Amino acid sequence: MANKKIAILTGGGDAPGLNAVIYAIVRACRPKYDLIGYRFGYRGLYNNDFVPLTRDTTRGILHRGGTMLFSSNKDNLFDYTIEENGVKVKKDVSDVAIANMEKEGVGTLVVLGGDGTLTSARDFARKGFNVIGVPKTIDNDLASTEATFGFDTAVNIVTENLGRLHTTAESHHRIMIAEVMGRSSGWIALYSGIAGSADVILIPEIPYTLEKVVEKIKSRQSTGKNFTVIVVTEGAAEKGGQAVVGRIVEDSPDAIRFGGIAAKLANDIEKHVDNEVRHCTFGHIQRGGETSPADRLLSARYGVKAADMIEKGQFGNMVCLRNGKMDFESLEVVLGSSATGSTAMGLSKRVSLDHELVQVARSLGISLGD
Ligand code: F6P
Numbered sequence: 346m347a348n349k350k351i352a353i354l355t356g357g358g359d360a361p362g363l364n365a366v367i368y369a370i371v372r373a374c375r376p377k378y379d380l381i382g383y384r385f386g387y388r389g390l391y392n393n394d395f396v397p398l399t400r401d402t403t404r405g406i407l408h409r410g411g412t413m414l415f416s417s418n419k420d421n422l423f424d425y426t427i428e429e430n431g432v433k434v435k436k437d438v439s440d441v442a443i444a445n446m447e448k449e450g451v452g453t454l455v456v457l458g459g460d461g462t463l464t465s466a467r468d469f470a471r472k473g474f475n476v477i478g479v480p481k482t483i484d485n486d487l488a489s490t491e492a493t494f495g496f497d498t499a500v501n502i503v504t505e506n507l508g509r510l511h512t513t514a515e516s517h518h519r520i521m522i523a524e525v526m527g528r529s530s531g532w533i534a535l536y537s538g539i540a541g542s543a544d545v546i547l548i549p550e551i552p553y554t555l556e557k558v559v560e561k562i563k564s565r566q567s568t569g570k571n572f573t574v575i576v577v578t579e580g581a582a583e584k585g586g587q588a589v590v591g592r593i594v595e596d597s598p599d600a601i602r603f604g605g606i607a608a609k610l611a612n613d614i615e616k617h618v619d620n621e622v623r624h625c626t627f628g629h630i631q632r633g634g635e636t637s638p639a640d641r642l643l644s645a646r647y648g649v650k651a652a653d654m655i656e657k658g659q660f661g662n663m664v665c666l667r668n669g670k671m672d673f674e675s676l677e678v679v680l681g682s683s684a685t686g687s688t689a690m691g692l693s694k695r696v697s698l699d700h701e702l703v704q705v706a707r708s709l710g711i712s713l714g715d
Contacts, residue, residue: 347450348377348378348379348452349378349450349451349452349453350378350379350380350381350449350450350451350452350453351370351374351378351379351380351381351451351452351453351454351455351655352380352381352382352383352390352395352446352449352451352453352454352455353367353370353380353381353382353383353398353414353454353455353456353457354382354383354386354387354389354390354414354454354455354456354457355367355386355412355414355415355416355457355458355481356386356387356416356417356418356420356456356457356458356459356461356462356465357386357416357418357458357459357461357462357481357482357598358416358418358459358482358483358632359410359411359412359416359632360459360481360482360483360493360494360495360498360632361410361411361483361494361495361498361499361632361633361634361635361636361637361640362481362494362495362498362636362640362641362643362644363411363412363414363416363457363481363494363495363644364403364406364407364408364409364410364411364412364413364636364644365406365407365408365494365636365640365641365644365645365648366457366479366481366494366644366645366647366648366651367382367398367403367406367412367413367414367457367648368403368406368407368645368648369644369645369646369647369648369649369652370455370648370649370651370652371398371399371400371403372400372403372648373648373649373652373653374652374655375399375400378655379397380397380398380399381395381396381397381398381449381451382395382396382397382398382413382414383395383414384396384414384415385414385415385416385417385420386414386415386416386417386418386420386458386462387417387420387421387422387442387462387465388417388419388420389414389415390422390442390445390446390454391420391422391425391438391441391442391445393445393448393449395449396414407636407641407645408635408636408641409635409636410498410632410633410634410635410636411633412457418461418594418597418598419594419595419596419597419598420596421461421464421465421596421598421686422437422438422439422441422442422465423437423439423465423468423685423686424436424437424686425437425438426596437686439468439469439472442469443469443472443474446474452475453475453476453477453655453660454466454469454474454475454476454477455476455477455478455479455651455655456469456476456477456478456479457478457479457481458478458479458480458481459480459481459482459484459487459493460482460486460487460598460599460680460692460693461597461598461599462481462598463478463480463487463663463676463679463680464598464680464683464687466478466663466676467661467676467677467679467680468685468686470660470661470676471685475655475658475660476660476661476676477651477654477655477659477660477662477663477664478662478663478664478676478679479647479648479651479663479664480493480494480647480663480664480665480679481493481494481495482495482496483495483496483498483499483526483533483631483632484496484526484527484528484530484532484533485530485532485533485694486527486528486529486530486532486693486694486695487679487693487694488679488692488693488694489663489665489674489678489679489692490663490664490665490666490667490674491665491666491667491668491669492643492666494636494640494643494644494647495632495640496532496533496536496640497637497639497640497643498632498634498635498636498637498640499525499526499533499537499631499632500533500536500537500540501637502627502630502631502634503523503525503533503534503537503541503576503627503631504536504537504540504541505541506523506541506627506630507523507537507538507541507542507543507574507576508541508542510523510574510625511541511542511574514572514573514574515572517572517621518571518572518620519572519620519621519622519623520562520572520573520575520611520614520618520620520621520622520623521572521573521574521575521622521623521624521625522575522576522577522607522610522611522614522622522623522624522625523543523574523575523576523577523607523624523625523626523627524577524578524579524604524605524606524607524624524625524626524627525537525576525577525578525579525627525631526578526579526627526628526631526632527548527549527578527579527580528549528578528579528580528599528603529549529580529588529693529695530548530549530550530578530580530693530694530695530696531546531547531548531549531550531551531578531581531695531696532696533578533631534546534547534548534576534577534578534581535548535696535700535702535703535706536702537576538576538706538711539702539705539706539709539711541574541576542574543574543575543576543711544561544562544565544573544574544575544711544712545558545561545562545573545574545575545576545711545712545713545714546575546576546577546706546711546712546713546714547575547576547577547578547581547606547610547713547714548578548581548696548713549578549580549581549582549588549695550695550696550697550698551696551698551703551713551714551715552581552582552583552584552585552586552714552715553581553582553583553584553713553714553715554583554584554714554715555583555613555614555617557712557714557715558575558610558614558712558714559614559617559618560712561573561712562614562618562620563618571620572620575610577606577607577610578606579591579603579604579606579626580603580606581606582606584715588603588606589603589604589605589606589609590602590603590604590605591603591604591605592604604626607624607625607626608624610624611623611624643666646666646671647664647671649671650664650671650673651664654673659673661675661676661677662674662675662676663675663676663679665679679692680692
């Protein structure tokens with residue numbers, strides 16, 4: 346009997362490296378297996394919207410950011426919004442997805458995603474389907490892996506742009522605040538803040554006080570440095586306060602989109618200093634463009650490992666990086682054992698207060714706002 350097909354889908358916010366993983370899986374699995382890619386994440390799986398994945402259709406994508414399969418950060422098929430008799434209702438349509446795959450002769454589903462997307466992958470595995478997860482997010486906040494692809498690219502982009510803020514901050518003697526992504530994890534701000542010589546790094550794991558931030562600005566002024574560059578994670582909050590919510594995205598596994606902390610901080614700081622305080626949000630620029638060499642390598646390794654796991658029948662697992670080597674971990678462990686169909690986010694990896702880079706930042710004289 347011919348080998349069953351392999352299907353790939355990409356879900357959640359895009360991250361540089363998705364294309365490189367697809368590229369690697371296709372090359373490692375061909376010609377033994379035929380492959381297809383569902384478009385727009387789980388929505389494509391439900392609508393049976395797919396494209397063939399061959400050497401030809403995936404040529405030249407290794408270095409490109411984004412995803413050739415497109416993505417969606419909604420569409421939980423275990424709790425999916427459909428219209429019945431003109432009324433919108435939520436339903437578990439996972440059986441439709443499985444029937445679609447069986448009809449196409451798909452025997453394995455490889456899911457490239459963050460915690461929301463991988464929660465559904467775990468739920469398909471619970472239904473007995475052969476699933477392999479590959480961890481993706483620029484936030485680097487997924488438990489059970491030392492690194493997610495997309496993170497290095499984002500750190501490069503933020504670091505470069507902090508350098509740009511420096512020269513203009515210095516020229517105008519301004520306080521410049523950059524808001525970066527990361528949700529409730531401060532990895533992007535911490536890495537790029539140190540690499541980009543920020544004076545203040547504010548992360549969700551360490552609530553800041555306005556007093557300490559202003560103290561740092563004034564202490565720089567007392568040594569003749571009348572400008573300051575601050576990098577703040579979107580989900581950071583003042584001690585005793587709340588993170589600033591930018592928008593709610595209905596039907597998304599993680600409905601909250603943070604946004605606005607830099608503007609709030611600028612407004613607060615301006616009351617205590619004579620300098621002009623300006624802020625900017627790096628936003629989706631952090632996810633766009635070309636994939637960094639380190640992320641291309643990491644993604645290629647993830648893709649080849651996923652192909653190896655398919656060959657060995659190691660289903661229900663997520664590829665991970667452990668002690669610098671490719672390994673795998675059960676999706677049940679990665680995501681915790683929440684109920685099937687839940688939109689509860691998986692076990693997240695946050696910056697611990699004794700992380701070496703927290704100590705490094707402090708030793709370099711960078712204020713963490715505490
Ligand atoms: O999880 C990746 C991420 O880029 C977060 O850092 C950010 O908060 C969120 O996605 C933004 O999502 P969207 O693209 O829906 O605005």
